[in-house]
Amino acid sequence: MSDLPPMLSVRGLRVILGGRPVLDGVDLSVAPREILAVVGRSGCGKSTLLRACIGALAPAAGEVEIEGRPVRPGDGEAMQALRRRFGVLFQGGALVTSLTVGENVALPLRQHTKLDESTIRIVVRLKLGLVGLGEAERLRPSELSGGMRKRAALARALALDPPLVFCDEPSAGLDPVAVGAIDRLLLELRKALGLTAVVVTHEMPSAFRIADRIVMMHAGRLIAEGTPAEFRDSADPRVRQFLAGEAEGPLEPAAPALDVFQE
Amino acid sequence: MTGLLSGAGRLGGAAIGAVGHAGALSRLAVEAAVWAATGPFRSRALTFRLGTEQCYRVGVQSAPLVMLVALLIGAILVLQTAVTLRTYGQLELVPGLVAVSLTRELGPLLTALILAGRVGAAFTAELGTMVVAEEVLALQTMGIRPVGYLVAPRLLACLAMTPCLTLCADLVGLAGGFATCKLEFGMSFGTYVEQTRRFLLARDLVVGEGKSLVFGAIIALAGCYRALIVRGGADEVGRATMQSVVAAMVSIIAADSVFTAIVNAWV
Numbered sequence: 106m107s108d109l110p111p112m113l114s115v116r117g118l119r120v121i122l123g124g125r126p127v128l129d130g131v132d133l134s135v136a137p138r139e140i141l142a143v144v145g146r147s148g149c150g151k152s153t154l155l156r157a158c159i160g161a162l163a164p165a166a167g168e169v170e171i172e173g174r175p176v177r178p179g180d181g182e183a184m185q186a187l188r189r190r191f192g193v194l195f196q197g198g199a200l201v202t203s204l205t206v207g208e209n210v211a212l213p214l215r216q217h218t219k220l221d222e223s224t225i226r227i228v229v230r231l232k233l234g235l236v237g238l239g240e241a242e243r244l245r246p247s248e249l250s251g252g253m254r255k256r257a258a259l260a261r262a263l264a265l266d267p268p269l270v271f272c273d274e275p276s277a278g279l280d281p282v283a284v285g286a287i288d289r290l291l292l293e294l295r296k297a298l299g300l301t302a303v304v305v306t307h308e309m310p311s312a313f314r315i316a317d318r319i320v321m322m323h324a325g326r327l328i329a330e331g332t333p334a335e336f337r338d339s340a341d342p343r344v345r346q347f348l349a350g351e352a353e354g355p356l357e358p359a360a361p362a363l364d365v366f367q368e
Numbered sequence: 369m370t371g372l373l374s375g376a377g378r379l380g381g382a383a384i385g386a387v388g389h390a391g392a393l394s395r396l397a398v399e400a401a402v403w404a405a406t407g408p409f410r411s412r413a414l415t416f417r418l419g420t421e422q423c424y425r426v427g428v429q430s431a432p433l434v435m436l437v438a439l440l441i442g443a444i445l446v447l448q449t450a451v452t453l454r455t456y457g458q459l460e461l462v463p464g465l466v467a468v469s470l471t472r473e474l475g476p477l478l479t480a481l482i483l484a485g486r487v488g489a490a491f492t493a494e495l496g497t498m499v500v501a502e503e504v505l506a507l508q509t510m511g512i513r514p515v516g517y518l519v520a521p522r523l524l525a526c527l528a529m530t531p532c533l534t535l536c537a538d539l540v541g542l543a544g545g546f547a548t549c550k551l552e553f554g555m556s557f558g559t560y561v562e563q564t565r566r567f568l569l570a571r572d573l574v575v576g577e578g579k580s581l582v583f584g585a586i587i588a589l590a591g592c593y594r595a596l597i598v599r600g601g602a603d604e605v606g607r608a609t610m611q612s613v614v615a616a617m618v619s620i621i622a623a624d625s626v627f628t629a630i631v632n633a634w635v
Contacts, residue, residue, distance in 0.1 A: 159509055180513065188511040199506035201498070213510045 110173060112137045112269050112301040113158065117167035120150075120157050120325075127153045129325040130167070137268065140295060140302045142316035144309065146347070146356065150325040151305040152196075155273050158303065159193055160184055171269060189217050191269040192262025196277050198254040200246040206233065206257045207242035213264045232260040236290060252283030256290065263294070270294075272304040276311045288314045309348060313337070321347065323356060393593050396515065400589070403513070403520035404527075418521035419528075426487050426522075427529030431536060433486065434479050438537035441474055442466060442544025450553060459553060463560045464567025466545040471572040475538040477624055480583035483530060484590075484616035491522055491591030492612040496598040496605035504596070514596065523588040530584030531577045538576065579627050583620050590616035 115133040119126060128150050135141045143151050156162045158169050160176045169176040171191055177184050192213075200209045210229045214220055220228070233239050236256040246254055255275055262270050272291070276284040288311055294300045306312055312319055313333045321329040321336075321344060329336070329344050336344060346354030407415035445466045453461055495518055498504050504514050542564065549555035594612035598604050 161505055161508065180511070185511045188509065193506065193509045195502045195506055197501055199502040201503050201507070202501075203494075212507075212512065216510055216512050 109137050111135060111170075112139070112172060113303060114170040114173075115154075115158065115167070116170075118154070118157055118164050118169065119166040120153055120162055121165045122153070122162075126165075127325050128157065128164070131322075131325070131327055133320065133327065135269075135301060135303055137301050138295060138299050139317045140291065140304065140315050142312035142319045143303065143305045143322060144307055144312050144319055144347070145322035147307065149322045151307075151322055152273055153325075154322070155193075155271050155303070155305050159191065159271055160187075185217075189265050190267050191271060192259075192265070192267045194255065194258050194262045194270065194272040194275055196274045198246065198258035200254060200258055200261070202246050204245075205242065206238065206244050206246065206249070206260075209246070209257065210261045210264050213261065217265055228264065232264055233257070235263065235294070236260045250283075251278050252280075252286060255279065255283075255287055259287075259290065259294075263298075263300075266298070268299070269301045269303070272302060272306075274306055275304060276306060276308045284308065284311055285314075291315055389593075392597070393589060396519065396593050396596070397585070397589050399515045400519040400523045400592075403516040404524045407516065407520055407524075415521070418517070419524050422521045422525030423529055425490070426483070426525040427532055430483060430486055430529075430533060434482050434533045434537050435540045437478055437482060438470075438475065438541040439544035441478060442470065442541035442546075443548040445469060445474075445541075446545045446548040447552070450549075454553075459555075460559065460563050461567075462549060462553075463545065463555075463563035467542060467564045467568040468572055470541040470545075471538050471568065471576045473576075473624075473628075475541060476534045476576045476579040476583060477620070479534045479537045479580060480530065480587065480620045481617055483526070483533070483584075484587050484613055484620060487526070488587045488591035488616045489609050489613050491588065492595040492609040493605060495592055495595030496608050497602075499595060499598045500601055500605060519588070519592045519596075522592055523585065526584035526588035527581060528584075530580045530587070534576060534580035535573075538573070575627075575631050579624060582623055582627065586619045586623060587616050590619060 111134040113133070113135040115131055118128050118131040118133075120128040131150075131154060133141075133154075143154060145151050153162065157164050158171075158176065160169075160178045163178045171187055174183065174187055174190075176187065200206070201212070204212070207226075207229045210232050211225050214225050214228055218225075229242065230239065233242055236259050238253060238256055238260060241249065241253060241257065246257065249257060259270075259272075259275075275287050275291075279287065291300075291302055291304070292315055295302065302315075304312070304315065313336075316333055318330065318332055319336050320327050323343065329339065329341055331339065337348070339345065339348075342355045346356050407419075446462055449465050450459060450462050453459055453465075495504070498518075504518070507514055507517060546555075546557065546560045549560055550557070590612050594608045594615065595605075598608045
């Protein structure tokens, strides 16, 4: 896996939002067909890292490359071409609610290809079949359950057969069974399509199930990296605290208790 | 002294913010106009579909409300003016007064204010929710420009439908005026039409339609711009909706004053 040139490469990435560094010198490399889980506490910079990787945020320093091509925020021709090479599964699915599920999946096909309508319909059915939503083509996103919405969003992310997919909290708001179904789907897609995935999550059971490698972020930096097994056995107190879900520990001073409790 | 300085600082900050918004709004207006003009050449089917969908929502769905208000305004105008004019034996002037007031001023203005409340609010609420739910970011990630996909069809629909609705309001207002003249004062249809034609000039209609075009652009741009800069959650969308409606209404009345002053000076 590591002999191949990286699918995603992040070097010295620094992002400043509201005058505060949210990412502070992040270096990361993801090999083709690898599933990387990015974990960490809420507000540690995981989603910002994802947004910088997809060109939705301009970094103050550093660079991001997908298949060796630089990611630049904006709508230049090179960036438009690069957008065909990755898909994004947003936290809430981010399906356009005024369109049907089928029309949502057709959006990137209509934008980036010159396929005729009948071919687009066939591709849409194929993609929805891939995520087990063959019957949902004519439904509106509001008629879907949380898990179905995520799967429909994944079908849209995969519409152009990108080799790389970014997933922002795919398990957020789902019950454990639906989380398991999404995880299995990602693994099956990797096996069937050779997909590379960067999954931002704070659900450790999910990360352990799907990831080849896990990186942990804290205060805008990567603080730990390893395979799921290495993570489980890590002696790093920060990793131990995160896995155990303890309020007290080295990750961050615990938030002060409310005055009413102190009194 | 410190209070004065901090007040001046806040005023300066607000002024800088206003200039920033004005610049961003101007850029959005230019970009949306370019997309609206070039859309049919990029994708005729998509432009037609998005455009007709918005025209239906802006025009057809607003028509009953606009016509109801216009009918009542026509009737009120007759009732308010006839009392005074009858005292001077000038009842036959009522149709002309109603026609000129409606076509020049009340038709375009009331239609625009109704649309600002109904359509402008819907634009901000819908697009603002899309921003908050990351739908707009998802479109951008797919290489779809939100201005072309979301703003341009709404701008086109408002530009096309506001003058149509204004014309509807004028006609229904005149009908309301006639019905009141007939029922209240027994005026015949022939007299009403004759008196209306005596005072109503084609120029009044053209000026009214011209105004409504400007008002349409204000409604679309105010509604969409405020939505696209929403940050936060549902409460922010609610606040943005309220602000966009207020901004659109104030801008419409301000534009009306400027428009009227220019037309009066020019003609």
